[in-house]
Amino acid sequence: xxxxxxxxEKIVVGILTPIIAVLLAFVIMCIxxxxxxxxxxxxxxxxxxxxxxxxxxxxxxxxxxxxEQPYSYTTNIDPLLDNITLDHSNxxxxxxxxxxxxxxxxxxxxxxxxxxxxxxxxxxxENTINTSFSMAKSVVSLLIGKAIEEGYITSVKEPxxxxxxxxxxxxxxxxxxxxxxxxxxxxxxxxxKFLWFGDDTLTYWHPNLRELAxxxxxxxxxxxxxxxYNNYHPLLLGIILxxxxxxxxxxxxxxxxxxxxxxxxxxxxxxxxxxSGFEKMESGINFRAKDFIKIGSMVLxxxxxxxxxxxxxxxxxxxxxxxxxxxxxxxxxxxLADRNIGYKYMWYSTPSVQSGYDIIAWGKSDQxxxxxxxxxxxxxxxxxxDGGVSxxxxxxxxxxxxLTKR
Numbered sequence: 001x002x003x004x005x006x007x008x009e010k011i012v013v014g015i016l017t018p019i020i021a022v023l024l025a026f027v028i029m030c031i032x033x034x035x036x037x038x039x040x041x042x043x044x045x046x047x048x049x050x051x052x053x054x055x056x057x058x059x060x061x062x063x064x065x066x067x068e069q070p071y072s073y074t075t076n077i078d079p080l081l082d083n084i085t086l087d088h089s090n091x092x093x094x095x096x097x098x099x100x101x102x103x104x105x106x107x108x109x110x111x112x113x114x115x116x117x118x119x120x121x122x123x124x125x126e127n128t129i130n131t132s133f134s135m136a137k138s139v140v141s142l143l144i145g146k147a148i149e150e151g152y153i154t155s156v157k158e159p160x161x162x163x164x165x166x167x168x169x170x171x172x173x174x175x176x177x178x179x180x181x182x183x184x185x186x187x188x189x190x191x192x193k194f195l196w197f198g199d200d201t202l203t204y205w206h207p208n209l210r211e212l213a214x215x216x217x218x219x220x221x222x223x224x225x226x227x228x229y230n231n232y233h234p235l236l237l238g239i240i241l242x243x244x245x246x247x248x249x250x251x252x253x254x255x256x257x258x259x260x261x262x263x264x265x266x267x268x269x270x271x272x273x274x275x276s277g278f279e280k281m282e283s284g285i286n287f288r289a290k291d292f293i294k295i296g297s298m299v300l301x302x303x304x305x306x307x308x309x310x311x312x313x314x315x316x317x318x319x320x321x322x323x324x325x326x327x328x329x330x331x332x333x334x335x336l337a338d339r340n341i342g343y344k345y346m347w348y349s350t351p352s353v354q355s356g357y358d359i360i361a362w363g364k365s366d367q368x369x370x371x372x373x374x375x376x377x378x379x380x381x382x383x384x385x386d387g388g389v390s391x392x393x394x395x396x397x398x399x400x401x402x403l404t405k406r
Contacts, residue, residue, distance in 0.1 A: 040273065041206050044058070051283070053133075053367075056268065056284070059271060059284065060273065061270050061286065062271055062279065063267075063268050064285075065258075067258065067260070068259065071261065071294065073115045075115045077116060077117065081116065088102060088389065099119050100122065103388075105120065105121060105122055105123075105128065105289075106119070106126075106289035107381050108289055108293050108380045109379050110296070110377070111403065118290075120289075129286050129288070130287055131285070132284070132292070132363055133283045133365065134282065135292075136280075136281065136284060137281075139253065139257070140237050140238065140281055142295075143257070144156070144177065144241065146252075146312075147241060147245060148315070149315065150256075152244040153240065156178035158177055159175065160172075160173060160240065161173025164240065164243070166214050175187065180236055180237050181345035183230055183233060183343060184225055185223075186220060187218070187230060188218040188219060203235065203282055207272050207273035210238075211276070227330050227336065229334065229335075231282040234346070235282065238278065248279065250279055256310070257298075261305055261306055262306040264291055267292075268285075270283075300372075302316055302317075303315070303316050319344055321347075321359065322342025322349045322357075323342070324342065324351060331343075336348075347360065348393075352372055352374045353397060353400055357374075358371060359371040359372075367382050368396060375400060375403065377403060379396050379399065
């Protein structure tokens with residue numbers, strides 16, 4: 001009897017020991033995380049883990065007030081557009097069916113400054129809030145250009161230590177504003193660290209992004225001046241913007257862009273926390289779709305929109321378009337490898353279907369604003385996910401090709 005009981009005890013101990021060890025390790029990691037970051041960060045990660053288009057409901061926000069001179073597009077819906085068929089899940093679908101079946105929440109086409117197609121789906125309508133994810137980075141680029149135009153920043157060639165005194169006389173301080181805009185600095189960025197210690201997770205959920213960016217001074221020589229996506233870059237640009245202009249990034253955005261494009265509704269910019277009050281520079285602009293696409297119309301018209309020159313055409317020329325043919329070696333081992341898409345100052349560009357080049361703002365889950373100056377066309381797609389579409393840029397380029405033949 002004693003021998004049998006001993007065997008059972010050994011089995012129980014054998015089962016419980018690794019479980020207890022794992023739980024103990026997890027508790028230690030949680031305590032370490034709370035010491036290194038904060039309980040808020042740990043709570044966000046454990047509750048939410050991955051980012052979602054509804055995260056604007058989680059974060060505090062700073063309101064970006066609508067324009068005193070609102071602009072409304074003329075609507076001239078083209079009924080023939082729903083004769084377009086697109087392939088999805090090995091089935092041919094009309095444009096309307098395609099939008100509904102791909103987790104898309106809004107799909108708007110503006111041609112010759114008129115809305116010719118507008119659809120909302122999957123629980124969204126024209127009044128539902130969408131979020132930008134990394135399309136916000138393209139807005140940050142516009143704000144840097146405006147700050148240079150207004151004399152708050154001297155040049156993109158300046159070292160960032162000119163504006164971030166914490167980096168003075170440190171190697172990281174020699175990084176230029178242009179290095180940040182191009183995603184080509186030597187600042188280290190590791191997405192694949194264990195559990196929630198990766199830089200993607202830190203730069204999204206951390207409750208003090210300003211402090212996080214200022215404390216991250218680790219450099220590396222592995223990038224060799226090539227493109228590498230790094231969310232510390234927009235955070236540092238946000239610090240430069242607020243310190244040079246003397247106002248929050250949201251206020252500068254409201255004053256210099258949102259008001260001037262004729263936004264009909266308030267927008268918001270998500271903040272890291274109430275205590276820090278720093279904009280989520282990498283991802284957090286929240287908007288109605290029909291307002292955000294006006295930024296695309298402004299870029300389409302070389303910075304002129306709603307009766308005023310909002311952004312310098314010179315800035316748009318140097319900030320949005322990559323030189324083609326691109327050097328593919330610069331994009332090796334990144335999501336842009338072999339795609340004939342280049343990256344400039346936080347905008348993407350690609351050869352147009354006819355001539356010239358198209359400009360793209362692009363965020364997670366394929367939030368895409370596609371601007372085709374040669375075809376006088378802006379297309380905005382927002383969605384809960386990529387909807388199983390392998391390449392949204394090519395899909396939208398294909399729609400553009402169809403529209404140019406009409």
